[in-house]
Amino acid sequence: MVQKQKKVTQTEIVDPICLASRVEDACQDNCSCCCCGEMDVSSVPDDICKVFDDILVDNDDCKRVYVTIGLFTIVRLTRKVELLIPVVDFCIPRNECIQSTDSNPCELFDKLKFPVDEFFPPEKCHFDSIDSVSAGYGCGCGCGN
Known part of the structure; x- marks a missing residue:
């Protein structure tokens, strides 16, 4: 008889790092970006929108602020098993760096050392x-x- 085991997840997060930010004029006549007109707030998760007391996007304003944030996280999934494995050390996944342009904030994030001590x-x-x-x-x- 197989019994279902309760899985426990735990997420650890270090303080976010601001990788890039910029202010753009959304009212330019020659603007070809996707931000012109109505801003789609549905891409922002509801839990994040609830944190703010005010509206997140004011469509009457001609300025937009864009921020790119980098997060280091570890997600652990634990459950009872019949096999006991002694843990000697932990391994840090190696990431493969991809060539990017100077305007790509992901390039900066890829160069950061994983904050093991955090x-x-x-x-x-x-x-x-x-x-x-x-x-x-x-x-x-x-x-x-």
Whole structure:
């Protein structure tokens, strides 16, 4: 008999990074961008729109602000299994950099080093403390240092 197991997801997010921003004049007669006329706010998730007390897009204004934000996230999916696997280390996925233009904010984001310490801060026992080791106290975490 197969039992369904409860899955638990956990998401960790580091503070967002502003990669690019610009202000454009939406009232130009020769404007060929998609922002002219009515701005489609349906592409903005409802949960984000609810955070703001005011309207998100004012179609009467001739200025538009565009912001590109980069996020580092780790999503964990955990559930009970019958196999116990000892975790020795974690691996960081390597991303493949793609050639891009100077106006592409993704190029900047691809060059950023993954913030490992934000998700996995160093343990106290990873630091060599000359005073405590020489005194024989160790760091107290059981690693022997």
